[in-house]
Amino acid sequence: MSGFARDTKYYGDRLVYEPLESKWRGYHAQHCGCGQDWLEAHAVPAGFTVIPRGRTGYYGLVGPGLTEGVDEEKLTANALWEAATGKPGAQTWYESVRVTCRSPEVEAARKAENERVYGPRRERAAQAKTEPATEAQLKYLATLVEKVGKERFDAEFAKAVKGTGIELRRPRERTATAAKRLTKAAARKLITGLVGY
Numbered sequence: 001m002s003g004f005a006r007d008t009k010y011y012g013d014r015l016v017y018e019p020l021e022s023k024w025r026g027y028h029a030q031h032c033g034c035g036q037d038w039l040e041a042h043a044v045p046a047g048f049t050v051i052p053r054g055r056t057g058y059y060g061l062v063g064p065g066l067t068e069g070v071d072e073e074k075l076t077a078n079a080l081w082e083a084a085t086g087k088p089g090a091q092t093w094y095e096s097v098r099v100t101c102r103s104p105e106v107e108a109a110r111k112a113e114n115e116r117v118y119g120p121r122r123e124r125a126a127q128a129k130t131e132p133a134t135e136a137q138l139k140y141l142a143t144l145v146e147k148v149g150k151e152r153f154d155a156e157f158a159k160a161v162k163g164t165g166i167e168l169r170r171p172r173e174r175t176a177t178a179a180k181r182l183t184k185a186a187a188r189k190l191i192t193g194l195v196g197y
């Protein structure tokens with residue numbers, strides 16, 4: 001989303017306008033059509049400064065009429081519109097400023113929330129790498145082997161255990177016995193491989 005923002009981590013205490021690149025590129029192509037990069041060809045020469053936002057590829061713009069010398073209660077992107085399209089901006093509504101607070105407390109809360117949401121998922125994934133394959137998985141694998149044959153089973157088995165340290169099926173080993181050596185995660189991978197076949 002394009003919008004006005006304050007984010008101390010990336011921009012210090014400056015008010016910036018974060019343009020949605022694709023949107024503004026589209027406006028420029030439609031209304032100017034010079035074929036050049038709108039940022040370099042118009043925004044920078046018009047006095048706007050590009051402030052990179054870390055290494056995210058996003059950036060903020062500051063400049064005359066957009067973030068400088070403006071009434072912050074009455075923000076519009078008209079100045080940028082005029083620079084990028086060559087036509088007067090017609091934005092009649094005002095935009096608010098999105099403030100991203102990055103105080104240590106807020107950052108800690110964000111981290112905790114992230115851990116709460118993704119922690120269990122990470123844990124389950126880690127567990128699946130050590131837990132043995134389930135009965136249900138083994139049963140399903142048995143029916144799949146019957147369908148696809150041992151050769152296919154071996155090929156997919158090799159893919160599924162790659163990098164896990166689980167040994168391949170030995171020449172006279174039954175497929176069911178080999179499957180019992182699988183972890184839950186490897187079994188899942190093997191099933192996916194065999195079903196997709």
Ligand SMILES: [Zn+2]
Binds near residue numbers: 032034084
């Ligand atoms: Zn142009």
